[in-house]
Structures are given as C-alpha cells and as structure tokens.
Amino acid sequence: MPPAPPEAGPEARPPSPLTVLLGPVRGRVATAAALQGAAGALGLVPLVCIVEIARALLEAGPADPGRLWTQIGLALAGAVASLLAGAASALVGHLADNDMQLAVRRSLAAHLSRVPLGWFSGRGSGRVKKALHDDIAEVHSLVAHTLPDLAAVVAVPVAALAYLLLVDWRLGLVAVALIAAGILLFARAMAGGTAKLAEAARAMGDINAAAVEFVEGIQVVKHFGGHRRAHERFLRAADAYADFFASWSRATTPVTVASFLLLSAPMVTVATVLAGTAFTAAGWSDPVSVVAFALIAPALCAPMNVIGSRVQQIQGAAAAAARVAGLLAVPPLPEGEGGVPRDARVVFDGVRFAYPAQDGREAEEVLRGVDLVLEPGTVTALVGPSGAGKTTLATLPARFHDPTAGSVSLGGVDLRDLPSEELYRNVGFVFQEVRLLRESVADNIALGRPGASRADVEAAARAARIADRIERLPRGYDSVVGEDAELSGGEAQRVSIARLILADPAVLVLDEATAAVDPVAEADIQDALGELARGRTVLVIAHRLATVAGADRIAVMESGRIVESGTHDGLLARRERYAALWSAQNDGGEQGEEQ
Incomplete structure (x- = not known):
C-alpha cells in the first residue's frame, strides 16, 4: 500500500479558483507565454544589429562589408523568428483557451443539471448568464491574450536592460531609476484592485439582473403604465455603479497618470539620451552607446504601457473564476441509488x-x-x-x-x-x-x-x-x-x-x-x-x-x-x-x- 500523503500544515492554502480553472491547460498556457516572451525578445535583435552596424560605421577606417551583411542577415532572421514565435504563441494559446472553455462549460452544464430545480428560482437569470457566458469569456482573454502578453512585458524589458547594461552601465542605471519609480507608483495605484473589481462585478451583476427583470416584465409595465416604478431599480443600479466607478477613478487616476508618464517611451528616451550626451561630453560614454539607448531604451517601457490593463484583466479573471467556482460549488441534488415505485400513490x-x-x-x-x-x-x-x-x-x-x-x-x-x-x-x-x-x-x-x-x-x-x-x-x-x-x-x-x-x-x-x-x-x-x-x-x-x-x-x-x-x-x-x-x-x- 502506498504511503499516505502528508497532512497539509496550518499554513497550507487551497489553490485559487483561477488556478484550478487553468489546471488542465496550464502546460500549454506556459508554452504560449514562453513563445510570446521569446517573440518579444527576438524583436529586439534587429535593433541590436542596427547598433552594431552603427558601431562598425563609426569605427576608424573603412567598414568591413562582410560584417555589415552579417548584421543585416541577423536582423532579418530575428524579425522572421519573432513573427513565427508570436504566431505559434497565438495558436497554442487559443487552442488551449478553446479546450478550457469547452471543459468549463461542459462541467457547468453537467453540474447545473444536477442542482435542485428550486435553486434556480432564487437566482436572477442575469447573474447566471454572467457566470456562464461573461465570466468564461473574461477567462478566455486571460488565457489567449493576457498571460502571453505579460510574458512579453517581462521578457522584452529584461532582455533590453541586460543588453543596455553591457553597453553602458551608467546610462542603464538612469533608465532603471525611472522605471523603478514608475513601477512603484503603479503598484500604489493598483493596491486593492482585486477587491474593487469584485465590487464592480457585483454592481454590474445588479445592473444585468435589473435589466433582465425590466425587459421580461415590459408588457405588463407598458399595459399598466408603471414605467418609472418599473425601471427605478435599473436606474438605481446604474447610478450606484457610476458612483462607485467615479470614486475609484478619482482615487487612482493621478497616481496612474504619473506612473504612465515615467514609464512612457518618450520620457525614458529623452532622459537617457540627455544623460548619454552629458556622459559623452564628460568622457564616460561613447556616441555608439547613445545610439543604443536611443533605439532600445523605449523597449524598457513600451510594454509597460499595457501592463495596467493586463493586471486588471488578471484581477478580473480571478474574480470571474471565483464566480464560476461558486456555481460549481452549489451542492447537487443527491442522486437516488435504486427503488421502483409500485404505483402512483x-x-x-x-x-x-x-x-x-x-x-x-x-x-x-x-x-x-x-x-x-x-x-x-x-x-x-x-x-x-x-x-x-x-x-x-x-x-x-x-x-x-x-x-x-x-x-x-x-x-x-x-x-x-x-x-x-x-x-x-x-x-x-x-x-x-x-x-x-x-x-x-x-x-x-x-x-x-x-x-x-x-x-x-x-x-x-x-x-x-x-x-x-x-x-x-x-x-x-x-x-x-x-x-x-x-x-x-x-x-x-x-x-x-x-x-x-x-x-x-x-x-x-x-x-x-x-x-x-x-x-x-x-x-x-x-x-x-x-x-x-x-x-x-x-x-x-x-x-x-x-x-x-x-x-x-x-x-x-x-x-x-x-x-x-x-x-x-x-x-x-x-x-x-x-x-x-x-x-x-x-x-x-x-x-x-x-x-
């Protein structure tokens, strides 16, 4: 008999609903993310080759044609490899997403068919529809787009920074300081985002339920002239959502804008080029280093422009997965094991x-x-x-x-x-x-x-x-x-x-x-x-x-x-x-x- 598995310690936590939902396709999602990260990193190869061509042209004496053509060939190969890796990532990610959606919808359909019929009478059809359709669609974006994009968001700056630090570590530190400040501000803006997104989802669910209720009863409403009373619930739900979103925006917009400014490509490019010019004048850097930072420094932050929306998508997908898990956790009606009625009494x-x-x-x-x-x-x-x-x-x-x-x-x-x-x-x-x-x-x-x-x-x-x-x-x-x-x-x-x-x-x-x-x-x-x-x-x-x-x-x-x-x-x-x-x-x- 195999040994019993060790008991989980008090610090052990059950996996999150999102982790469970993605479990069957985790390997393929990781593959799609790795391919997208490789595509992003390979996309830097043509820029690096341009820097090396500039280095060859600025060196004393005539440039070596063989060296120049080698760099041109490497640039073309890098561009083609980047496109191929990106296409492979999209294919693997979407196939994984299709399988995930099919498996989850089948599980939901099978489970809801075993739930007591009376359970449905206490649930608004808008809420059930949101879990069955909208929430699964939100997880689709995570699998097919968000996670691969995040891999590129990480891979591109890391690869660019590694190269730039090799070119000139002083200018590299200038770029790192700007990016670190932007990331800290962004983290502050995103603090508590999961709870806020869950609250937003609840408010949107209230709007869905009120809209469905109003539409289903529109004939009676129009017949008896209770238009205002009938759609007051919808208006209250919409107003509550608008007030919540406005309050959230007022609290996060200034910090978010500041972080985007620091992480913007023009800001990083101008700051590093100005610093490079000063360093060159002081004899600390050379003109080729300034060219390298002018071309590649934007890659340090360009992907950062999408990280905010991607983090929000992850938080939204986590909340959506929790709602799907909530449906799957509804206790099914116990199935009888036998017995044949002898009559209709x-x-x-x-x-x-x-x-x-x-x-x-x-x-x-x-x-x-x-x-x-x-x-x-x-x-x-x-x-x-x-x-x-x-x-x-x-x-x-x-x-x-x-x-x-x-x-x-x-x-x-x-x-x-x-x-x-x-x-x-x-x-x-x-x-x-x-x-x-x-x-x-x-x-x-x-x-x-x-x-x-x-x-x-x-x-x-x-x-x-x-x-x-x-x-x-x-x-x-x-x-x-x-x-x-x-x-x-x-x-x-x-x-x-x-x-x-x-x-x-x-x-x-x-x-x-x-x-x-x-x-x-x-x-x-x-x-x-x-x-x-x-x-x-x-x-x-x-x-x-x-x-x-x-x-x-x-x-x-x-x-x-x-x-x-x-x-x-x-x-x-x-x-x-x-x-x-x-x-x-x-x-x-x-x-x-x-x-």
Missing part, C-alpha cells in the same frame, strides 16, 4: 421545509408538518391564501427541493431514493411560466420521450388541442421556436402539455396553468389538461376555487399547514376556512392569488 409524511438562509436573511420555514396522501387516479387541489406554502409543497414531488424533515414518497419509495430518470419518468409538472427550447416544435414535444415517432408526436399535439396551430406554421412540426414558430403564451402552454402527454408520467403537478391567458386559450388549455389528467394522480394548485370544485379532494393550506380537507360540498357544509374563501371569491369577486 404520493405520500407527504410529516413534511417540513425551510428555504436556506442567504444574503444575510435567516432560514424561513415554509412548511410545518404536512401530512397528505394523493391516491392514484384522483385529483387533489391545494387552496389557501397567498403565502400559505401551496407552491412550495407542490414542487416537492418533482424534487425542486428535498424536505428538511419528514419525507415524500412515490409508490412506497422515498423520492430521495429514486434515480432522477425514474423520478421524472413518473412525475411531470405544468406551471404558469412556460419555457420552450430553440428547437423544432416536434423536438420540443418529444423532449420527454426522445426517439418518439412523428405519429406519436402528432397524436400528443392533437390531444393537447395544439395540432391545428402547428400545422399552420411555415414548416409545420419542423418550424423552430423563436425563428419561424412564434407562439403565444397559451399556445406554448399547450405545446408543453403535449410534451407531458407524450412523456406519460403517472403523477402530474399543475399550478393554475391558465392564470395568464385569455378566455379562449383558457378553454383550450382546460380541455388539454383534462386529457392530460385522465387516469393520473394529480396535484393542482388552485387560485380560483371554481376550477377545482369537482376535485376528489381539496386541501386547505394556511401558514404552512393543512388545516382542512375534504370534498367541495363537504367543506362548504363545515362553514370554516374553505367556505370563507369560497364566499370571498364568489360574493366579493374573484381575487387572484399568487404563491
């Missing part, structure tokens, strides 16, 4: 549930000991005031969350013991908000049963009362959603119902799928839902009690508990909570509720 046994604490808020218990049985082939309706916990309870059979106490079982098997494929083969759901993929209508319907025949897809569409509309599309079932298939909300809802009819789950969860559609579409959807619910175990959230008066069982929820249950007539006869809700909707006008 769903049992809630002592179920308690609290949403996790986040953003400084304490955990909030939403369900407080719920016992409920859904018998096969029956319809059970959940009713109650807003905030009673109806939607939370209805999401548990589909494992949007797992109970914090108690259990939910299907056919005698705890849902936590069911493999996800088995779970979603048996449990389907239709909620108010419909999402269709940018695929053909046929593929959207067949999503729940890949490989289904076209005949089965069309039969499901007919059962969902959407076949006629699909056949009127430019390419019928082959029309692509979002391209040549523009569907209304009610039509998209019926496509999602057709998907479930084809998938044929034994248990169905419905959340008032007709709440946001017109009366004509509502009638079609109700017919489709009737077809879908036939013979299945159905749990439906009812906001309008009249739609579930014929349910086999009605459970009244209040403050996370079931306080009353029975049939419509039986509950009315008891004259308690259900009767009061019925009276409020039918005597005082219907009041739409939302969970």
Whole structure:
C-alpha cells in the first residue's frame, strides 16, 4: 500500500479558483507565454544589429562589408523568428483557451443539471448568464491574450536592460531609476484592485439582473403604465455603479497618470539620451552607446504601457473564476441509488421545509408538518391564501427541493431514493411560466420521450388541442421556436402539455396553468389538461376555487399547514376556512392569488 500523503500544515492554502480553472491547460498556457516572451525578445535583435552596424560605421577606417551583411542577415532572421514565435504563441494559446472553455462549460452544464430545480428560482437569470457566458469569456482573454502578453512585458524589458547594461552601465542605471519609480507608483495605484473589481462585478451583476427583470416584465409595465416604478431599480443600479466607478477613478487616476508618464517611451528616451550626451561630453560614454539607448531604451517601457490593463484583466479573471467556482460549488441534488415505485400513490409524511438562509436573511420555514396522501387516479387541489406554502409543497414531488424533515414518497419509495430518470419518468409538472427550447416544435414535444415517432408526436399535439396551430406554421412540426414558430403564451402552454402527454408520467403537478391567458386559450388549455389528467394522480394548485370544485379532494393550506380537507360540498357544509374563501371569491369577486 502506498504511503499516505502528508497532512497539509496550518499554513497550507487551497489553490485559487483561477488556478484550478487553468489546471488542465496550464502546460500549454506556459508554452504560449514562453513563445510570446521569446517573440518579444527576438524583436529586439534587429535593433541590436542596427547598433552594431552603427558601431562598425563609426569605427576608424573603412567598414568591413562582410560584417555589415552579417548584421543585416541577423536582423532579418530575428524579425522572421519573432513573427513565427508570436504566431505559434497565438495558436497554442487559443487552442488551449478553446479546450478550457469547452471543459468549463461542459462541467457547468453537467453540474447545473444536477442542482435542485428550486435553486434556480432564487437566482436572477442575469447573474447566471454572467457566470456562464461573461465570466468564461473574461477567462478566455486571460488565457489567449493576457498571460502571453505579460510574458512579453517581462521578457522584452529584461532582455533590453541586460543588453543596455553591457553597453553602458551608467546610462542603464538612469533608465532603471525611472522605471523603478514608475513601477512603484503603479503598484500604489493598483493596491486593492482585486477587491474593487469584485465590487464592480457585483454592481454590474445588479445592473444585468435589473435589466433582465425590466425587459421580461415590459408588457405588463407598458399595459399598466408603471414605467418609472418599473425601471427605478435599473436606474438605481446604474447610478450606484457610476458612483462607485467615479470614486475609484478619482482615487487612482493621478497616481496612474504619473506612473504612465515615467514609464512612457518618450520620457525614458529623452532622459537617457540627455544623460548619454552629458556622459559623452564628460568622457564616460561613447556616441555608439547613445545610439543604443536611443533605439532600445523605449523597449524598457513600451510594454509597460499595457501592463495596467493586463493586471486588471488578471484581477478580473480571478474574480470571474471565483464566480464560476461558486456555481460549481452549489451542492447537487443527491442522486437516488435504486427503488421502483409500485404505483402512483404520493405520500407527504410529516413534511417540513425551510428555504436556506442567504444574503444575510435567516432560514424561513415554509412548511410545518404536512401530512397528505394523493391516491392514484384522483385529483387533489391545494387552496389557501397567498403565502400559505401551496407552491412550495407542490414542487416537492418533482424534487425542486428535498424536505428538511419528514419525507415524500412515490409508490412506497422515498423520492430521495429514486434515480432522477425514474423520478421524472413518473412525475411531470405544468406551471404558469412556460419555457420552450430553440428547437423544432416536434423536438420540443418529444423532449420527454426522445426517439418518439412523428405519429406519436402528432397524436400528443392533437390531444393537447395544439395540432391545428402547428400545422399552420411555415414548416409545420419542423418550424423552430423563436425563428419561424412564434407562439403565444397559451399556445406554448399547450405545446408543453403535449410534451407531458407524450412523456406519460403517472403523477402530474399543475399550478393554475391558465392564470395568464385569455378566455379562449383558457378553454383550450382546460380541455388539454383534462386529457392530460385522465387516469393520473394529480396535484393542482388552485387560485380560483371554481376550477377545482369537482376535485376528489381539496386541501386547505394556511401558514404552512393543512388545516382542512375534504370534498367541495363537504367543506362548504363545515362553514370554516374553505367556505370563507369560497364566499370571498364568489360574493366579493374573484381575487387572484399568487404563491
């Protein structure tokens, strides 16, 4: 047996998220950086050759033609080698970046597919999009451009300084003093940059989230005339970002400008040439040394002009990698190891549930000991005031969350013991908000049963009362959603119902799928839902009690508990909570509720 690895000491730190992200391509990134550094250093060869040609021409006596042609040949060879090394660096870096992006996006897609569905409801789509797209793109710049450029930033000044110190160490010290002063000022300007960039990313994330929220709700906003109120959040987020950026700029701009002046090519060139002229007059230097510094001294600082942006890109990439790592660190839903339901009986046994604490808020218990049985082939309706916990309870059979106490079982098997494929083969759901993929209508319907025949897809569409509309599309079932298939909300809802009819789950969860559609579409959807619910175990959230008066069982929820249950007539006869809700909707006008 191999010896156990030594335990990490107290000073050991885990690798940074950026280090972990770049781990699989670290070797190729280092190769790209080395090639770019070599390209920068080789780019100095023609300048050195010019200095040597000047030296040959200024020496007493006629110049040796062979020596001059040798220097010309070396200059051309250096220029070509520099171009080739730069091209090789770009190729290696971009190939490494492509592999890194592919691996990270695959990891994110695979991981997010295992995250509880309920996790997504608490996250703004703008923030998730930023991590999945923007943050990975920021790391792309680091791999393909920033790190190789930084290698050149280091290699070129080091090579230039080494040569200039050999030519004239006194003038070399003058150049070093200027550059050292510029670097110290720049380091002062960059102090705390990582924290500032993280704060900037949070502020930009707020802008993204507010913009997405505003755009998604624009129809309602325009209809009811709440323009100012609706975009106030976006304006506040934009103003906060502008104030933060202005404050940061005021604090760093003077020092940054001073450092750029000291590190600018004109400043270093003028300072060294003036010093060289004085040194030559004093007999400390020779004219060829002044020529060398006039040509090569700018190389000491020219790359420095980009180091500020490159350092910021590294800090930005580090913050982006941390956000990607944060997504990858979200605990996945534990996968069940076995178990096959014997029937479609769903049992809630002592179920308690609290949403996790986040953003400084304490955990909030939403369900407080719920016992409920859904018998096969029956319809059970959940009713109650807003905030009673109806939607939370209805999401548990589909494992949007797992109970914090108690259990939910299907056919005698705890849902936590069911493999996800088995779970979603048996449990389907239709909620108010419909999402269709940018695929053909046929593929959207067949999503729940890949490989289904076209005949089965069309039969499901007919059962969902959407076949006629699909056949009127430019390419019928082959029309692509979002391209040549523009569907209304009610039509998209019926496509999602057709998907479930084809998938044929034994248990169905419905959340008032007709709440946001017109009366004509509502009638079609109700017919489709009737077809879908036939013979299945159905749990439906009812906001309008009249739609579930014929349910086999009605459970009244209040403050996370079931306080009353029975049939419509039986509950009315008891004259308690259900009767009061019925009276409020039918005597005082219907009041739409939302969970």
